[in-house]
Amino acid sequence: MKYKTVSWETDKIRLIDQTKLPRELAYLDCSNIEELWHAIKHLIVRGAPALGVVAGWGVYLGLRESKAKTFEEFFRELESTAAYLASSRPTAVNLFWGIERMKKVALDNKGRSVEEIKRRLFEEAKTIQKEDENLCMAIGEAGEELIKTGDNILTHCNAGFLATAGIGTALGVLYTAHERGKRFHVYADETRPLLQGARLSTWELSSSGIKVTLICDNMAGFLMKQGKVDKVIVGADRIARNGDAANKIGTYSVACLANHHKIPFYVAAPYSTFDLSIPDGSHIPIEERDPREVTEGLGRRIAPEGVEVYNPAFDVTPHSLITAFVTERGIIKPPYEKTIKRSS
Amino acid sequence: MKYKTVSWETDKIRLIDQTKLPRELAYLDCSNIEELWHAIKHLIVRGAPALGVVAGWGVYLGLRESKAKTFEEFFRELESTAAYLASSRPTAVNLFWGIERMKKVALDNKGRSVEEIKRRLFEEAKTIQKEDENLCMAIGEAGEELIKTGDNILTHCNAGFLATAGIGTALGVLYTAHERGKRFHVYADETRPLLQGARLSTWELSSSGIKVTLICDNMAGFLMKQGKVDKVIVGADRIARNGDAANKIGTYSVACLANHHKIPFYVAAPYSTFDLSIPDGSHIPIEERDPREVTEGLGRRIAPEGVEVYNPAFDVTPHSLITAFVTERGIIKPPYEKTIKRSS
Numbered sequence: 039m040k041y042k043t044v045s046w047e048t049d050k051i052r053l054i055d056q057t058k059l060p061r062e063l064a065y066l067d068c069s070n071i072e073e074l075w076h077a078i079k080h081l082i083v084r085g086a087p088a089l090g091v092v093a094g095w096g097v098y099l100g101l102r103e104s105k106a107k108t109f110e111e112f113f114r115e116l117e118s119t120a121a122y123l124a125s126s127r128p129t130a131v132n133l134f135w136g137i138e139r140m141k142k143v144a145l146d147n148k149g150r151s152v153e154e155i156k157r158r159l160f161e162e163a164k165t166i167q168k169e170d171e172n173l174c175m176a177i178g179e180a181g182e183e184l185i186k187t188g189d190n191i192l193t194h195c196n197a198g199f200l201a202t203a204g205i206g207t208a209l210g211v212l213y214t215a216h217e218r219g220k221r222f223h224v225y226a227d228e229t230r231p232l233l234q235g236a237r238l239s240t241w242e243l244s245s246s247g248i249k250v251t252l253i254c255d256n257m258a259g260f261l262m263k264q265g266k267v268d269k270v271i272v273g274a275d276r277i278a279r280n281g282d283a284a285n286k287i288g289t290y291s292v293a294c295l296a297n298h299h300k301i302p303f304y305v306a307a308p309y310s311t312f313d314l315s316i317p318d319g320s321h322i323p324i325e326e327r328d329p330r331e332v333t334e335g336l337g338r339r340i341a342p343e344g345v346e347v348y349n350p351a352f353d354v355t356p357h358s359l360i361t362a363f364v365t366e367r368g369i370i371k372p373p374y375e376k377t378i379k380r381s382s
Numbered sequence: 383m384k385y386k387t388v389s390w391e392t393d394k395i396r397l398i399d400q401t402k403l404p405r406e407l408a409y410l411d412c413s414n415i416e417e418l419w420h421a422i423k424h425l426i427v428r429g430a431p432a433l434g435v436v437a438g439w440g441v442y443l444g445l446r447e448s449k450a451k452t453f454e455e456f457f458r459e460l461e462s463t464a465a466y467l468a469s470s471r472p473t474a475v476n477l478f479w480g481i482e483r484m485k486k487v488a489l490d491n492k493g494r495s496v497e498e499i500k501r502r503l504f505e506e507a508k509t510i511q512k513e514d515e516n517l518c519m520a521i522g523e524a525g526e527e528l529i530k531t532g533d534n535i536l537t538h539c540n541a542g543f544l545a546t547a548g549i550g551t552a553l554g555v556l557y558t559a560h561e562r563g564k565r566f567h568v569y570a571d572e573t574r575p576l577l578q579g580a581r582l583s584t585w586e587l588s589s590s591g592i593k594v595t596l597i598c599d600n601m602a603g604f605l606m607k608q609g610k611v612d613k614v615i616v617g618a619d620r621i622a623r624n625g626d627a628a629n630k631i632g633t634y635s636v637a638c639l640a641n642h643h644k645i646p647f648y649v650a651a652p653y654s655t656f657d658l659s660i661p662d663g664s665h666i667p668i669e670e671r672d673p674r675e676v677t678e679g680l681g682r683r684i685a686p687e688g689v690e691v692y693n694p695a696f697d698v699t700p701h702s703l704i705t706a707f708v709t710e711r712g713i714i715k716p717p718y719e720k721t722i723k724r725s726s
Contacts, residue, residue, distance in 0.1 A: 060686035225692070228676070228684070230574065230598035236677070236685040244686060251690040254574035254676055256599035256632025260697035263634060288600025290607060294642045295635060332572070332598060333580070337681030340572070341580040342404035342588060346595040348569070353604035 040245060044083065044091050044167065044203045051095045053083045056200055060241040071100035071119060078126035078133070085201025086132040086275055087170050087308065093136025094163035096123045102156055109148045112155065116144055129325050129351075131276070136166060167203045173308045174204025176366035178214030181271075181306055184364070185215035189222040189268045192258060192296075195286035196234040197273025197306065198242040208271045208306040209242060211364055216248055223249045225267065229288060230255055231331040231349065255288050262299040270296045271364075274307040281357030281374035282319025283307075287350050293359040305355075306364040312378060319354035327351045384589060388427065388435050388511065388547045395439045397427045400544055404585040415444035415463060422470035422477070429545025430476040430619055431514050431652070437480025438507035440467045446500055453492045456499065460488055473669050473695075475620070480510060511547045517652045518548025520710035522558030525615075525650055528708070529559035533566040533612045536602060536640075539630035540578040541617025541650065542586040552615045552650040553586060555708060560592055567593045569611065573630060574599055575675040575693065599632050606643040614640045615708075618651040625701025625718035626663025627651075631694050637703040649699075650708040656722060663698035671695045 041063070045052045050069040057080060058064045066082055068074040074096045077083050083092055100119030106112035120137045127133055143162045147155050185191065191212065198209030205213045212224065224243055229235035236252055243250040253261065261267050270292055274283040283289075283305050296303040316322065329347035333339060341347075363370040367381045385407070389396045394413040401424060402408045410426055412418040418440045421427050427436055444463030450456035464481045471477055487506045491499050529535065535556065542553030549557045556568065568587055573579035580596055587594040597605065605611050614636055618627040627633075627649050640647040660666065673691035677683055685691075707714040711725045 060689075061683065227600070228574070230572070230600055233684050240689045241686045244689065249690070251692050252676060252685050253692050254599070254631070256571070256574055256635050257692060257694065257697075259635030259638050260631065260694060261692070263697075287598070287604065291600050291603030291635065291639060294603050294639055298638045298642060332596060339405065340577050341596050342585045345404075345584045345588065346593070348595050348597050348601060348605070350601065350604060353601075353607075 041199065043085075043088055043200050044095070046095060046164065046167070051092070051099065053077055054200065055082045056084060056238065057082055060237055068099065071096055071123065074099060075123065075126045085196065086130070087173070087202040087207070088200070089127070089130045090132035090136040091167045091170050091203040093123060093133045094140055094166040097137060097140040098159045098163045101159060104152065104156070106152050109152070109155070112152050113144060113148075116141060139166060170202055171204035173366050174202050174206055174210045177207050177306055177308065177364055178205055178210040180366065180368050181211035181304070181364035182214040182218060182220075184269065184271075184304060184369075185212065185220055185222060187220045187222060190225065190266055191222060192225045192227065192261070192267045192270045192292065193239060194227040194235065194272045194289050194292050195229045196238040196242070198239055200238050200242055201273070206242075207308070208273045209239065211271060211306050212243070212248060213246060216246065223251070225251050225253055225258070225261060227255045227258060227288065227292070228252060229286060231335050234286070255291070258292055259295045262295055262301060267299070267301055269302045269304065271304045271306055274305045274311050275352060276322055277305070277307065277312045277363070278316045278318045278321060279312070279314045279378060280318045281360060281363070281372075281378060282322070282354050283357070283360060284319065284322045284324075284352045284354050287353050290353040290355045293355040297359050302361040303359060304362055304364055305360055309365040309367050309381060312382075314379070314382060319356060322354055324353065325351040385543065387429075387432055387544050388439070390439060390508065390511070395436070395443065397421055398544065399426045400428060400582065401426050404581055412443065415440055415467065418443060419467065419470045429540065430474070431517075431546040431551070432544070433471070433474045434476035434480040435511045435514050435547040437467060437477045438484055438510040441481060441484040442500075442503045442507045445503060448496065448500070450496050453496070453499070456496050457488060457492075460485060483510060514546055515548035517710050518546050518550055518554045521551050521650055521652065521708055522549055522554040524710065524712050525555035525648070525708035526559040526562060526564075528613065528615075528648060528713075529556065529564055529566060531564045531566060534569065534610055535566060536569045536571065536605070536611045536614045536636065537583060538571040538579065538616045538633050538636050539573045540582040540586070542583055544582050544586055545617070550586075551652070552617045553583065555615060555650050556587070556592060557590060560590070567595070569595050569597055569602070569605060571599045571602060571632065571636070572596060573632060575679045578630070599635075602636055603639045606639055606645060611643070611645055613646045613648065615648045615650055618649045618655050619696060620666055621649070621651065621656045621707070622660045622662045622665060623656070623658045623722060624662045625704055625707070625716070625722060626666070626698055627701070627704060628663065628666045628668075628696045628698050631697050634697040634699045637699040641703050646705040647703060648706055648708055649704055653709040653711050653725065656726075658723070658726065663700060666698055668697065669695040
C-alpha cells in the first residue's frame with residue numbers, strides 16, 4: 039500500500055480525495071470539523087471502516103479548540119459536535135460507532151480536566167485508526183493462504199485500502215498474498231451505480247502492482263462459464279448471527295453465479311461486522327437510494343425523464359452461498375451457527 | 383406501437399434517431415446511401431432485424447439512380463453498393479443477410495431490363511420490411527399466452543420495436559399481451575455497457591403505456607430473491623441447433639439467476655435466428671468490442687487510463703437454462719434436440 043486513505047498530519051486530517059480518482063491522486067486536508075463534514079458528505083472519504091476512523095478524528099477536531107470550563111459544558115459541545123458530524127451521512131453505521139466510542143472516553147473521564155479529556159480523545163482517535171490498520175493486517179494474514187499463484191479472482195465494489203485506514207479487507211487479503219510473492223490476476227466488477235469497482239478498485243490494485251481487468255457487472259457469469267474465475271472475494275457491511283451477509287448491491291448475484299459454477303465465494307470483514315443481535319439477514323434493513331444515482335450518476339442522463347427506478351444500496355447474501363469468512367480471528371467456515379459464535 | 387423505427391416515405395427511408403433517445407424523439411430521413419451508411423455506422427438505427435430491413439432499402443437507394451445500360455454494368459454497381467453498405471457495420475450478420483437477398487433478386491431477374499430490376503428491388507425491400515412486421519406480430523401472438531395480468535417481467539437489452547421494423551420480439555410479446563388487456567409490470571436491466579435497456583426499452587415500454595422500472599444489471603438477483611420477478615423474456619441474436627442461444631452480454635447471468643430462483647426464462651426470436659448448421663453454442667464466435675464502451679461510454683471516463691478491460695458483446699446461454707423459445711411458428715419447448723428441428 040503506497041497511499042494512506044486517512045492520516046493525521048500534525049494538526050489536521052489528510053484524506054485521499056476519492057472523488058478525483060481515478061483521474062488524479064489528490065489529498066484534502068481538513069483542519070476543522072466543517073471541512074471534514076463536507077468531505078464525508080461529498081464522498082471524498084467513504085468506506086465503512088474509514089468512516090469509523092474519520093469519526094474519531096472528527097470529534098477531536100470539533101472539540102480541540104473548546105473553551106469549556108466544566109465537564110457538563112464540554113459534554114454539551116461534544117454532543118452538538120457529534121450530531122453535526124452524524125448529519126454528514128446519516129446512514130453510515132460506522133460513523134455512529136466511532137462517535138459513540140469517543141463519547142464513551144469523555145464520559146469515562148468526566149472527573150478529569152477538560153484539557154486532559156481532550157488529550158485522551160486525541161489518543162482514542164489515534165487508537166481507532168491504529169486498530170483499523172491492525173485489523174486489516176490481521177485479515178490479510180488470515181486470508182492470504184486462500185490465494186494461489188495463477189489464480190483469477192473476482193471482486194465486487196471496493197473493499198480495499200480506500201475503504202479503510204489500513205490495507206483494506208477483501209483487497210487486503212490480496213495485497214498480503216502479493217507481498218508474499220504470489221502472482222495472480224483480479225477481475226473487478228465495475229459495480230453500478232456508483233462504479234466503486236471501476237473508479238477505485240482498478241486504481242488501487244494496479245497502483246499496487248496487481249494485474250486487474252475491469253468488467254461490467256453483467257459479464258461475471260460469462261467469465262465464470264468460461265472457467266476464467268477461480269474464486270471470489272468481497273467485503274461486507276453487516277453480517278447476521280447465522281452468516282447472512284449484507285454488502286454492496288450486486289454481491290448476491292455474484293454469490294449465486296459462483297454457486298452455480300461451483301466457485302468458492304469468500305467474505306472478508308472485521309469480526310465487529312458480525313451483529314450477533316440479529317438472527318438472520320431478513321433483519322438487515324436495505325437502504326434505497328436516490329434514483330438519480332442510476333439515471334444520472336455517469337455524467338449524462340441515460341434514461342427517460344420520470345422513469346421509475348429501483349436503487350437498493352445493498353443486498354443480503356445467504357450464508358449457504360458463502361464458502362468462508364475471513365476475519366482478524368481467522369477463517370470461519372460452516373456450520374456457521376456454531377463457528378460464528380465460537381469465534382466471539 | 384405508436385412509432386415506426388424504419389419506414390419508406392415516398393422517396394426516402396425514415397429512421398427513428400436512436401442516438402437522441404431517450405431525450406428526444408427525432409427522425410432522420412436518408413435520401414441516399416451515404417446518409418444511410420452514416421446512420422448505421424453511428425447506431426442511429428440498430429437491432430438485428432431492423433438492420434436486415436434497412437439493408438434492403440439501402441441497396442435500393444444505392445441503385446435507383448443507376449444509369450447502367452446492361453445487367454453486367456448494373457450488377458457491378460450493386461456489388462460495390464453492397465460492399466459499401468456492409469462496411470458500415472462489418473459484424474452485423476443481418477445486414478449481410480438483407481444485402482444477399484437483394485443480390486439474389488437481381489440475379490434471378492438478369493434477363494430483364496435495368497428499370498424492371500430496380501422495380502423488383504424496390505418490391506423486395508418492401509417485402510423484407512413487411513415480412514419483419516409480420517414476424518413480430520406472429521411472435522407476439524405465439525407468446526402472449528405466457529403473460530398474465532399481475533406479472534412482474536424482467537427483460538435485458540432491447541428486443542423491442544426499436545430493434546425491428548415491427549413491434550419487436552421479446553417486447554412484441556408484451557405489447558401483444560398488453561393490447562389484449564393484460565396489465566403487468568416490467569423490470570428493464572439497464573444493460574451495460576451501451577445501456578440499451580435504460581435508454582431504449584424504458585422509453586419504448588412507457589411510451590406504449592406499460593409500467594416499467596429501471597434497474598442496474600446487478601440488481602436482478604436481489605429482485606428475484608425477494609420474489610419480485612415472475613418470468614424473464616429476452617431476445618436472441620443466434621441460436622444453435624441444440625437451443626444454446628447467443629444474446630447481449632449479461633443474458634447468461636440473468637438465465638443462471640432465473641434458474642437458481644426457479645423462474646421461467648423465455649427467449650423470443652424469429653425462427654430464422656436458429657442456425658441449424660451449428661450443433662451447439664460453442665460454435666458461436668463472440669465479438670469483443672472497444673474497451674472505451676466500458677470506460678467512456680457514459681459521458682465521462684470512469685476508470686484509470688490504460689486499464690485492462692474485457693468487453694464481450696454477447697454471451698451464450700445454454701439450452702438447459704431456457705424454459706421455452708417463442709417464434710412465429712409457435713412456442714418451442716424441450717427436449718430441443720427434437721422440437722427445434724421438428725419446427726423447421
